[in-house]
Amino acid sequence: xxxxxxxxxxxxxxxxxxxxxxxxxxxxxxxxxxxxxxxxxxxxxxxxxxxxxxxxxxxxxxxxxxxxxxxxxxxxxxxxxxxxxxxxxxxxxxxxxxxxxxxxxxxxxxxxxxxxxxxxxxxxxxxxxxxxx
Numbered sequence: 001x002x003x004x005x006x007x008x009x010x011x012x013x014x015x016x017x018x019x020x021x022x023x024x025x026x027x028x029x030x031x032x033x034x035x036x037x038x039x040x041x042x043x044x045x046x047x048x049x050x051x052x053x054x055x056x057x058x059x060x061x062x063x064x065x066x067x068x069x070x071x072x073x074x075x076x077x078x079x080x081x082x083x084x085x086x087x088x089x090x091x092x093x094x095x096x097x098x099x100x101x102x103x104x105x106x107x108x109x110x111x112x113x114x115x116x117x118x119x120x121x122x123x124x125x126x127x128x129x130x131x132x133x
Contacts (some may be wrong), residue, residue, distance in 0.1 A: 015122070016115030017071040023111045024068040024080060027104045028061040031087060034097055035060070043093040053093075060086060077112050084108055 035057010037043075039050050064083055070076030084105045090097035 011072075013072070014115065015118040016077065016112050019111035019115045020071045020077065020080060020108065021068040023104065023107045024064045024071075024083075027087075027108075028064040028068075030100055030104065031064060032057045032061040034087075034090060034094065034100060037096075038090070038093050041094060080108060080112070 035054050038053030038057065042050050044050055044053055060083065064080075067076060067079050067083060070079065084101065087097065088101040088105065091101065
């Protein structure tokens with residue numbers, strides 16, 4: 001039939017991409033709240049307006065959400081690691097952000113490392129099945 005479109009097939013997402021997206025999504029909420037904490041505590045130097053804490057938290061949170069959509073690429077995972085480092089640098093403003101950086105950094109490490117291992121295993125199993133073994 002002319003003009004009838006078949007629905008587009010969804011792209012299969014790997015475990016590293018799926019798990020990393022979940023971690024970055026939840027982390028973005030906590031990072032935004034961390035920016036509010038920096039603002040509320042007045043943790044920035046006196047020559048910097050306090051509202052920059054909110055702006056920095058919001059920008060970092062949006063960057064994490066955008067990065068969660070880019071994890072299909074190798075550079076997307078590296079960008080996620082860079083964002084983990086930026087969050088860890090927040091410990092110089094509010095020491096409690098170190099706990100957040102450790103917890104979410106550990107979860108991101110698990111998601112990307114274990115997820116990649118699962119993806120390799122699934123690819124090997126699929127290759128075995130296609131060879132008739």
